[in-house]
Amino acid sequence: MLIRNKFKSVRYSIPDMRKSSFLKSSVVAAAMCSAVAAMAGDAKYIFYFIGDGMGAGHAMATESYMRDIRKADMPLMLTFPVTGLVSTYSASSPVTDSAAAGTALSTGSKTRNSMLGMAADTTEVYSIARALKQDGYGIGIVTNVAPDDATPGAFYAHVPERHMYYEIGCQAAASGYEFIAGSNWRGLRGKDGKPTDLPERFASAGYVTVRGTAGLDTVTSGKIVMLCTDSIASDLGYTIDRKDPQATTLVDMTRACLAQMQRVSPDKFFMMVEGGNIDWAGHANDAATIIKEVAHFNDALALAYEFYEKHPDETLIVVTADHETGGMGLGTTFTGYNMRLDLIDHQKKSKDIFNQEIEAMIKSRRIYTFDDIKEKLTEDFGMYTAIPVNEEQDGKLREAFNQTFVDRNSGKRTVTYYKSYSPFVMETFRILGDHYGIGFTTGEHTGCFVPLYAVGVGAQSFTGFYDNTQVPVKILNQAER
Ligand SMILES: [Zn+2]
Structure with a gap:
């Protein structure tokens, strides 16, 4: 009974976000989950990996493929000492979209499908990246799809509609985050087809834009936007389709982000890394592509894990998904x-x-x-x-x-x-x-819970079953603030 009541209170208490601060939602969400006490915040280095659409089926199929066929180690995330299960429903539907789910995972606030960085009543809510930046953390946001897509967008944007790419781009430029990586900005042209002022906005905010890994060495100061070498590609392409070994990958972008963090904010930093193509392959019901995409996401995670092994008492790695895609069985x-x-x-x-x-x-x-x-x-x-x-x-x-x-x-x-x-x-x-x-049961998302995997300082607070709005609260509780 107690458990059911607790779940009910989570389900129906959409936080009152009128004060529009992360703190407010933190307090509400923390009160919802008094069973998980906040630990002392020692996590100086926080890695938040989000496999878009990466449900239990996606993870287990990859494990099965690695073990049975490749005779290789199991995906790293499955070896982490702590696992949790996370509910994903949005304020408007039992089946969330990436905007509402991204908002929950970044701000701790439920919202309606298609809304980004806003509570259901359209009040702006702020991401843990912004809160951590105020606490002196360096911030890096990485994705292998567009950087104005829903998941990365949830860490800097506040828009009522996830396709407002120009606005999302402007808010990214104003974020002050030290590193942003993805395929291409879709707000470079307005609805009339004419070029927008987005490049000037990034330049005047102190960002250097590089394409691929080639330009990285030339950047010795300032903030970085890293895009792919193909200026019209909507994403970095699937791992299964990669012919050019030089093509920029999620692993390259994660490595570049980590290097930038160590350069500009070596004392503490936060990185969000999204495997966005896992979701696309899920929408396509394409099992082989999903498995190879999850395996590649795992390779990006290995970079964070290497770092963790050098700084085990100061690093927290959290891996989860925003929702499940495809009903993969x-x-x-x-x-x-x-x-x-x-x-x-x-x-x-x-x-x-x-x-x-x-x-x-x-x-x-x-x-x-x-x-x-x-x-x-x-x-x-x-x-x-x-x-x-x-x-x-x-x-x-x-x-x-x-x-x-x-x-x-x-x-x-x-x-x-x-x-x-x-x-x-x-x-x-x-x-x-x-x-x-x-x-597969669908070409869209499902309302299933998703697994969460954690290792490092404060990882134990991620055990159990809880709502996606609590994930950023738990992360923030582990931060050095
Ligand atoms: Zn998604």
Whole structure:
């Protein structure tokens, strides 16, 4: 009864944010969770890793792949001594979006889906990054998607609508944070298509913008914005699609951020690192891409862990997700009590790249036969060779091929938050998922709780089941303030 009441009070008490300060929400949230007493704050170095959309299925599939197929160590986060479970619902829905979830994880305040850095009543609420900056921490924000996307945006922006990219960019420029990294700012052009003053805003605020790792050495002072080398890319690309070993990755950006923190604020700093592509691959229901993305996120985490090993009494690492994406489940009716994750290594590209290629083929003048496409399926995924497509699956593929190629998109397209897929692409990945032994319930987010993993000073306060609004409160309680 007691537990249920406690949960109820969390669920229905959206903090009164009229005073619009983090302190206020901290007090409310801390009162909600009196069972977790605040420990003395000794964490001088705080790493907050957010795997966007990284639920239990994403983590366990990666563990299973590492153990069974790669014969490698399990993902680092799963070795951390403390784990927790975090509820993710927003003020407007049991299924949160990244804006409301990012706001909860950064400010400790529930808000409505699509709102960023504002409570449900549109009062501005402030992130722990801002609070820690006031306490003298150096601040770094890193993502492998756009730096004005919801998760990074929640650490500097206050907007009623997450797509207000120009405003988010302006607020990032005004944040004073020492390092911000991501693909590209989307507010560089206004709605009229004309260039905005965003570059001038960053420059006059003392930021040097570099593209890729090449320009980093030349920056010896000031704050850094690190973007990718491709000036129009919406993200850094999926790990599974990486052909150029020189291409900038989440690991490169995390390393650059850590170097900047040690240079400008060696006594104490806070870094938020987002694996944003895990969510995108989740929306796509693309198991192989998810697993390789989580593994790459884990490589970025390894940099923080190396640092922790040198400063174990002063470092806190917290890894969690803003929500689960895809309803990713391990085990399908097709595989029964089994999975075949060895088969994912035959997948040479993400569903999104495959989708682009299929779209280009549909639009081209060439008439494709099913045999042409079959060859492509073998080449790209090992289908019909390593993956034995049975008669029923072959029939479904041919039917989807006819809808997509012969009758020119006569079948219903599947539209998710980011992409639109033809029946042929959907059928190909349904069959791949069946063989891998991984299924999905949705092309969007789910309302499931997400795991949290912690190591270092104050990590013990992260054990148990609690709401996402309490995560930043717990982190702040461990900080040296
Ligand atoms: Zn998200």
